[in-house]
Amino acid sequence: MGLSTAYSPAGSGLVPGPLGAGAGAARRRSAQVRRPRLATVRCSVDAAKQVQDGVATAVAAEAPASRKECFGVFCNIYDLKAEDKTKSWKKLVNIAVSGAAGMISNHLLFKLASGEVFGLDQPIALKLLGSERSFQALEGVAMELEDSLYPLLREVSIGIDPYEVFQDVDWALLIGAKPRGPGMERAALLDINGQIFADQGKALNAVASRNVKVLVVGNPCNTNALICLKNAPNIPAKNFHALTRLDENRAKCQLALKAGVFYDKVSNVTIWGNHSTTQVPDFLNAKIDGRPVKEVIQDTKWLEEFTMTVQKRGGALIQKWGRSSAASTAVSIVDAIKSLVTPTPEGDWFSTGVYTTGNPYGIAEDIVFSMPCRSKGDGDYELATDVSMDDFLWERIKKSEAELLAEKKCVAHLTGEGDAFCDLPEDTMLPGEK
């Protein structure tokens, strides 16, 4: 397999190259209104410099003509099928990560490269999306990935234009978002970040794999995911996810702690709704060692306060650690992906924020709502139907639904549904969430 990426010197404008020059891609892109940006998909920054210095000219000269824009360790040509060690490997998977110079990505990228997520027979291409401001840091990340010598990591490219970075990607992990400044209203944040996800949705629609799986981490992630999918009508809405897995993991840990068992005994935990303080960690359906939580934990007061306990975890961590929880967020992203690419253990399920269309629970249609799902491991999922509902659970679910419907009205200008009308009841961001 030959792997290809395009290198364009910063400031040179858009240089046609393997990543941007396919006829189909060009056609798709011409239909897009685009802000001009630096064309900056590159690999192996140091190598590019060396070429300028005349050091690596031998390598450049040896490379075939079609690849002469590209240099560096991740741009080398080789044939995985020709080697015993790699010939049984799967086809390269292309993974885009936005906010790639941030702390969550700094954990996540190395996990993706190590094989921990997609398995030890799955070669990986990482496409890192950053901003002009973060571009140097992106180069640093790419250099550290080079120095890590991960055998499965076969391509790294970096850029600031989603139309280039998202080209043919199989996964888009959308982490980058603006943090809320002091005194900023939630509506303003929805607007600023919503614009980012509208743009990225358009870019995915134009250039990504037709079956790309999109995981939105940047907050407010449910509504960002909704904006993103509305701007990508050619990609199935079912392929978009908002990350609520960190909430699920924290809920499992607290249930284990309270029950005095190890956390691997806790199953069937659902986070319902919005990734905000209206989220609903579900202890009605959750099980501990196969038994209903309410049988094992009879402390009703604790159970009623459980939602608060889970929500406060992030804030408590920030207090301790002085910054938000990048490492465990990255772990939860890994868990969210693995849940889609490995079969769900029999009887269990996982939480993910997905597009509501024909859901069996009676939750409003046309929003992104976290619900219990199962997967065969093919990247797809089905909603779990064997769930119970009671008044306490349903009331809270409706509250989170109301919030998401209000958020949706607030971003109508970004989803193509008319003028925005913003009437958000209260500030429901999780403490410290970006």
Place this chain on the structure above:
Amino acid sequence: MGLSTAYSPAGSGLVPGPLGAGAGAARRRSAQVRRPRLATVRCSVDAAKQVQDGVATAVAAEAPASRKECFGVFCNIYDLKAEDKTKSWKKLVNIAVSGAAGMISNHLLFKLASGEVFGLDQPIALKLLGSERSFQALEGVAMELEDSLYPLLREVSIGIDPYEVFQDVDWALLIGAKPRGPGMERAALLDINGQIFADQGKALNAVASRNVKVLVVGNPCNTNALICLKNAPNIPAKNFHALTRLDENRAKCQLALKAGVFYDKVSNVTIWGNHSTTQVPDFLNAKIDGRPVKEVIQDTKWLEEFTMTVQKRGGALIQKWGRSSAASTAVSIVDAIKSLVTPTPEGDWFSTGVYTTGNPYGIAEDIVFSMPCRSKGDGDYELATDVSMDDFLWERIKKSEAELLAEKKCVAHLTGEGDAFCDLPEDTMLPGEK
């Protein structure tokens, strides 16, 4: 298997508990001169708080008497042998990490917990050593480890007293060291950090497993490792390592880049000597696709400047990324450990800074020098003997040796070898190294 840790409220003084109360341990410790410290080996900080709040009393009441000081997810009792999923697992491995609240550890701990390092049948106990200043951050790290739900991570404890944290550890990964302040002489740094490693050597000698493997990362790591082993006479000197694996990885990447091959084609790279600017990346013995490097890369000027290229990598990264390379350092620590616990691929070797005693190369005895090693995967190693030497290589090795001999004289007061005499030729710290 029941796992035990001791919880002592901060400020309560030394509370006898499973970690500190064994008769043997008490005997060993009584022989040590110790500075009084807070007794702060704990697990699951939040749980401890909950107990104070009366929330988790049910759990406490269920725990057997000998464990009542201990609470939280990592303190639960269970029997790995009783479950199908875990009964074939190996015996728990105890891993101490110093500087545990720092950025390198923040990457490393999650790798250790994931099974990436020791394998998917190896349960892990992490013993995190921090300082009074970093204690809250340590709690945050422990909380993030809890929230990550790693099935193999069966115990986490945190503390600031190495005599408690190092109790019975099988591995000690010594990352914590003071960074050099502005204008600080190297000799002053050697003294300040040397004192830390003298103390930690004494603690390991007193309480660690008799076959503990010690990897020193905190710089200047070679001489710190020498100080550490000299203060731990009851632990084989062969068990101490100084990390030069990041240098080796960077050297491999640069050779691959220059040769236009993927980095998995580069083998037999040795970093000789000190982890400083006198380090010697060896391109005489290195191979690319099984062929000597000098056959593949005929650019002599490039090869002569190769050492500089490798050394400058860290500084270049700091410039790009704004901080030192925590992620790839953590990866190289993983590589260093894996090289000792998995058999070395046939014909290849790896670099690690080890104690010189009876080495076949003619390098001075009684220092810690990075050399080519092979392992059967049992945690031990043998020096590679099938290495070539030429004048260019040997001259540079002698220069690094001279530096290490000078550093050794400079810390004589810490190794029990009389008065220190400091006459370091020049500043040879790697850029940005701590």
